[in-house]
Amino acid sequence: MGSSAPTSPDRGSGGGERATVVVDLDGTLVAGDAFGALLRHLLSRHRLRLLVAVVAAPLWGPGLLLAPTRSAAERGLVWLAGLGLDDEAFAAEVRRVAAVHAGGRRVAGAGVARVREHLRRGDRVVLATGCAEPLALAVRDALGLREVEVVATRLVRHRWRPPPPVVHARGPGKVTALRAAGVELPVDHAYSDSARDLPLLRGARVPHVVDPTRRDLRRLRRGLGRDVDVLRWAGTRSAGARGGEVGARRA
Numbered sequence: 676m677g678s679s680a681p682t683s684p685d686r687g688s689g690g691g692e693r694a695t696v697v698v699d700l701d702g703t704l705v706a707g708d709a710f711g712a713l714l715r716h717l718l719s720r721h722r723l724r725l726l727v728a729v730v731a732a733p734l735w736g737p738g739l740l741l742a743p744t745r746s747a748a749e750r751g752l753v754w755l756a757g758l759g760l761d762d763e764a765f766a767a768e769v770r771r772v773a774a775v776h777a778g779g780r781r782v783a784g785a786g787v788a789r790v791r792e793h794l795r796r797g798d799r800v801v802l803a804t805g806c807a808e809p810l811a812l813a814v815r816d817a818l819g820l821r822e823v824e825v826v827a828t829r830l831v832r833h834r835w836r837p838p839p840p841v842v843h844a845r846g847p848g849k850v851t852a853l854r855a856a857g858v859e860l861p862v863d864h865a866y867s868d869s870a871r872d873l874p875l876l877r878g879a880r881v882p883h884v885v886d887p888t889r890r891d892l893r894r895l896r897r898g899l900g901r902d903v904d905v906l907r908w909a910g911t912r913s914a915g916a917r918g919g920e921v922g923a924r925r926a
Contacts, residue, residue: 694863696793697853697875698823700804700811702868703885704786705777706909709806709814713772717756724755746843753830766809773813783908786866786885787818793864794822801826801858803875805845826856846871850878866906870894 701708718725734748760768793800801824804811811827828844844852849872850860860878867876867884870891876882876899884895886909896903 694793694796694798695858696790696798696800696864697803697858697862697866697879698786698790698800699867699869699872699885700802700806700814703866703908704783704790704802704818705814706781706783707776709773709776709804709810712776713769713807713810714752714756716772717760717768718752724758728752728755769809769813773810773817777814777817782818783885785906785908787820789866790820790823794820798863800824801853801856803827803844803849803853803858805843805849824856826852826858828852847874850874870898873898 698704718728731751790800800820800822802811802815802820803826805828806814807830808825808827809830811825815821815823815825826844826849853860853875860875862875862879864881864883865872865875865879868886868891870887873895876884876895881904882899883904883906884892884899885906887895887905892905
């Protein structure tokens with residue numbers, strides 16, 4: 676059984692200490708892939724870029740599917756999508772995509788409400804995502820959650836030159852990025868939809884699994900126990916920021 680608003684509030688660490696809460700972005704608070712949406716937007720605005728991307732798809736397409744080549748394929752797409760854009764123009768496109776991505780039926784109202792409840796309690800809330808940092812910040816702002824810290828993949832781009840390799844804040848890299856930002860495990864609460872975040876969820880006193888696929892849920896229950904808290908927030912998309920008390924009930 677899953678729930679959209681667990682009761683029995685629990686600060687996780689016990690006592691009155693300030694709790695630390697880590698929340699994933701894509702698939703948890705907002706549906707879809709934010710950075711993928713940005714790349715598609717940038718490529719579609721320029722016919723030549725789009726043509727090159729289509730012609731090169733047999734190279735970068737399989738590259739995105741394989742862990743050893745994923746980073747190189749992503750760097751190539753980032754370079755192509757932003758080719759010739761100065762920092763101001765790139766930032767404007769990021770804000771434009773963020774406003775769309777964080778709007779309408781994509782947003783889980785119960786998820787945003789849960790984050791606001793944590794903030795109201797005085798908890799330290801960190802948005803941890805593999806999304807590029809400028810876009811993650813813009814989506815956070817578009818959601819009206821400026822008080823939330825962001826730990827994301829560092830984006831280094833140049834107007835003409837290809838970007839250098841980066842360490843992505845996903846999977847084990849997300850835990851590494853959190854530690855670099857001063858967020859040590861265990862945290863009190865962690866929210867994610869994906870089995871890729873098992874390293875983070877295992878490092879939470881109370882892990883919360885949000886709208887997982889059946890395959891991910893099987894993996895997550897194997898790693899976290901069958902009684903792990905499963906939240907169903909997808910049905911609250913576009914419902915606004917209502918409900919969502921902080922809780923530790925497992926379902």
